[in-house]
Every structure is written in C-alpha cells, then in structure tokens.
Amino acid sequence: MHFLSPLLETYIKDNSEEEPELLQKLTRETHLKVIQPRMITGHFQGRVLSMLSKIIYPENILEIGTYTGYSALCLAEGLPKNGQLHTIEINDELEEMQRRYFTESGLGKQITQHIGNALEIIPSLDIIFDLVFIDAKKTDYPAYFEAVLKKTKPGSVILTDNVLWSGKVVEPLDPKDKATKILIDFNKQIKEDSRVETVLLPIRDGLTLSRVL
Secondary structure: OOOOOHHHHHHHHHOOOOOOHHHHHHHHHHHHHOOOHHHOOOHHHHHHHHHHHHHHOOOEEEEEOOOOOHHHHHHHOOOOOOOEEEEEEOOHHHHHHHHHHHHHHOOHHHEEEEEOOHHHHHHHOOOOOOEEEEOOOHHHHHHHHHHHHOOOOOOOEEEEEOOOHHHHHHOOOOOOOHHHHHHHHHHHHHHHOOOEEEEEEOOOOOEEEEEEO
16 A cells, blocks of 8 residues: 655655644544554545545535544535535444544534445435545445436546555456456546546545546
C-alpha cells in the first residue's frame, strides 16, 4: 500500500492539515478493537476527503463502506448545516462504535447509518447525491458505480478508493486473484466511460475522482 518512503509520507503529513483529536482517538480504538485496522482511512487521506468535501460543499453525501466511521466524519466536515450524509456498512457489529463517534463529533444528526447490502439499499434512497465515496467490497465496484450513477446529477463527484490495490494492478496477474482483475477492468472502464470524466490520484492506495457529465 505504501508507494512513498516513510520519510516522504511523514513529510507530507507534517505539511498538511492536522488530524483532529477525535479522529486520532478513533484511530487508536480501531487498532485496539477492530479486525484489519489498516482499512481505516487515516490522517492524510482523511484530510484530502475533508478538503474535497469542503470545496464541493455537498448537500447530500453517500458513502459505501463505513468501517469504523473515520472517512464519514471527514466527508461530513464539508456539509452545510442542512446537509446529510448517508453511510452504508454491511457489518452490524461496528454500528455502535460508529454512532458513538458520530455523536461525539457534533455531526451525528446529519449522519444516517444504513446496515446491510449496499446494492439493495442504494436503490431505496430517494436522494440525489452531490458527493459519493465508494470504499467497500472491491469485486462489487462496477455494480456500486452503476448504482450510484443513477443517484447523481451533472457535476456530482464520485470518489473510489483502493484503485491501485497495493500496486497489484501493474504486477503480473494471478489468475486466481479475482479482485485485482476486476479492479484493473474497472479502472479502464470508468476512464473510458463517456458519462464521467476521471482522474486517478496516487493518494495512499489510489483514489479515483470522477465528475458526472
């Protein structure tokens, strides 16, 4: 996942916005209590998500893949007072932890949690989203993208995480590695999709930014 030297990664963090104390606390608890803590968004990417959200100033945000709530809290920083963030997580064991931090942030009333299969929940949301963040099951990325496109408008932004997949997208492909094959095809598909314009950013494990046309 780390494509830059530890020295450069530290330099980048040191010269970017500070990580809020609440998110530092969430990171610590995630590493202590939750399986696969490397999945947490983290300081630098979190500040990128926060900045993009503040620039876009979205009324409605959709997140697919809440995990412990770090990225949701970052994205919610850009909401106006009447804005809403809907976040979907399949693991119900994380719901209480997410809500605890959402409430402590002061943004809890603007964040709605959904527990279940995103591909079943997304069609039920009668909302047009200005900003979408996809960070869940990698083999479902093509399906997620199609589902959320139907819930956007021209100018909406779709962010897709982990699109470099620890560099596996440029390594010899293991025929048994279904996730990497799907991500390679997905990256090519959205680059050529006439419904969006796309740029792949080398942030952490790869973050694609697509603007709906």
